[in-house]
Amino acid sequence: MEKIRSVRGMHDLLPDRAPLWQRVEDEARALFERYGFREIRTPIVEHTELFRRSIGEVTDIVEKEMYTFLDRNGDSLTLRPEGTAGVVRACEEGGLLNQVQRLWYRGPMFRHERPQKGRLRQFHQIGAEVFGLAGPDIDAELLALTARLWRALGIADRVRLEINTLGGAADRARYRETLVAWLGERAERLDPDSRRRLSTNPLRILDSKDPGTQALLAGAPRLLDFLDAEDRAHFEALCTLLDELGVPFRVNERLVRGLDYYTRTVFEWTTDALGAQGTVCAGGRYDGLVAQLGGRPTPAVGFALGVERVVLLLEEGGQDAQLPPVDAYLAGVPEAGGRLLVLAEWLRDRLPGLRLMTHCGGGSFKSQLKKADRSGARFALLVGPEELSTSTVTLKPLRSDEPQRTLPVEAVVAALASHLPHAGERHGGPSGRRTAV
């Protein structure tokens, strides 16, 4: 029979690669906690209307990338293509927006795009959203946080920051009109995509990759000239703060984000190492979105990074994370029965950092020893007939020539603790990772 495969553009994370993902997730989570952010989780499915109203009708996402379906009640639902809309909805619904909120999230997102390296149909984001702070200080702190994340992951030398300001909605509307008029007179020099955008989403023309369009844009009206004094001051203050923080950046006047809801600050962390999928992390300010979704006007700023792209960067840099093998493998003669599992739990109570695999599934003592060896464990813990009758365990080093020793169970705890310093720690393990409680 033909085997059923995974859906195109939706990948499994197999255990060999899981440690790299965990590394990114653990570093991000630890950083968010250090900056006072709290986690929020929202459903993967939302009412389609939420994304239409927030992301905007004429964006790539809403026009052609959403996974939208009717559920059995006939309601139009959508697999979330990004995290911000759901977080805003959840905060509003949960009554969180009457005070400042610093939040982070992680999880899968879905967009029906053409799959390629670093571009998937189910991909994963880690993101942050801050509500209730209007100043450039929080914009700068978010960027300092992301810069710190790249340093922690060892990829700071391969990403760079570009920032821009889009001004407020009114300035942008005035600018859009001027730009459309100016480009409209020169429409024949635009690439077809940009020509189409002239009537749908003209600002996106600014980040067209077409050389002819780029050349034309060099002489076009600039958004910067349409900003009011406050927008300008916000942007200048952000630049100063980034300088003071030592976060290098480049102002890219052509940087416009794909979503409608951004105001003022927008930014992208990009890399040359991943071909066309160069944006690793992106975000900005969206002061109008909460009100647009029916809430009280609330300033907001956030970002999202693509986990797949960050993991690719780690791999391209030759980084590999492997979970170390277990420390010990516990095996026993069939007569030991349930006592093997009981002993394993007893050991885990006393050595919370010990990574211990218990033999399951029976079989001869000899075949169990083979499994112990193949597990990569440093020690086998053996319970034979002799050990059963004397309440002892044999500690057999598997990776050295040291002799095996038969010890009372308490002495086994002490011996493991002295050979494996991490075994006694609650959070730890040799990888430094937190172990699940």
Ligand code: ATP
């Ligand atoms: P791109 O220009 O690459 O399409 P985007 O502007 O659509 O990105 P955002 O909506 O800002 O991306 O999402 C933030 C981040 O999520 C991106 O910078 C990227 O790292 C990641 N991302 C977006 N779409 C995908 C995808 N289809 N597959 C993998 N990662 C993605």
Ligand code: MG
């Ligand atoms: Mg995209």
